[in-house]
Amino acid sequence: MSRVGKNPVPIPAGVTIELKGQHLKAKGKRGELQLTVHDDVSVAKEGEALVFKPRTESRRARMQWGTARNLASNVVRGVSEGFTINLEINGVGYRAQADAKMLKLQLGYSHDVEVPIPAGIQIKAPKPTEVEISGADRQKVGQLAANIRSLRPPEPYKGKGIKYADEKIRRKEGKKK
Known part of the structure; x- marks a missing residue:
């Protein structure tokens, strides 16, 4: 289990998230950033948070799980605070x-x-x-x-x-x- 990956990414007020398949687009007061999530990881928007899960139980999917979560967290924090x-x-x-x-x-x-x-x-x-x-x-x-x-x-x-x-x-x- 990824300790990092299982934590959802909270979406602060003023940030809008668009999800199209594996593409994540975030807009905020500091600009607009994009991220393409790895194919081994599924991303979903649940309420005011982004939730990441590995698609399979392979070693590679579990490695990408925490990485994808942190990259998305950096994108969300970047467009809100910088x-x-x-x-x-x-x-x-x-x-x-x-x-x-x-x-x-x-x-x-x-x-x-x-x-x-x-x-x-x-x-x-x-x-x-x-x-x-x-x-x-x-x-x-x-x-x-x-x-x-x-x-x-x-x-x-x-x-x-x-x-x-x-x-x-x-x-x-x-x-x-």
């Missing part, structure tokens, strides 16, 4: 500046690094050392945050680089005399 990831920039002279289409980063290279902002995602830089990425699609928000972090990952000696706001960097001791 997802946000905060990044921190540490280092002398390291800073970020965001406008409508580009995120400009100064990361100690000989040139500024420019990251284009994809459609459906908003990036804010409330301070020069903080970046806030938000959007409805959890996968896109997380992938963009990982791509920005990979431009200058934090190093263990001085802690310089880009890190997630809730990430702890294990520091190492430097050289001894």
Whole structure:
């Protein structure tokens, strides 16, 4: 039994769900997202919740059961609340500046690094050392945050680089005399 899959996905007020076979379409205040549920899993709308069940008792169907439920939960939460990831920039002279289409980063290279902002995602830089990425699609928000972090990952000696706001960097001791 999937502990995750047997929990129904509650549909909050203001979110409309359309089910056509294995296609799930959700509309809310943050936008519209689609999901195609795996063929081994059946999805049904019961009241104000989505219920998932495996079609067979095969191992693959049971694996897809919890996955499909979580993906649908992310779609519903994305169109109602959205997802946000905060990044921190540490280092002398390291800073970020965001406008409508580009995120400009100064990361100690000989040139500024420019990251284009994809459609459906908003990036804010409330301070020069903080970046806030938000959007409805959890996968896109997380992938963009990982791509920005990979431009200058934090190093263990001085802690310089880009890190997630809730990430702890294990520091190492430097050289001894």
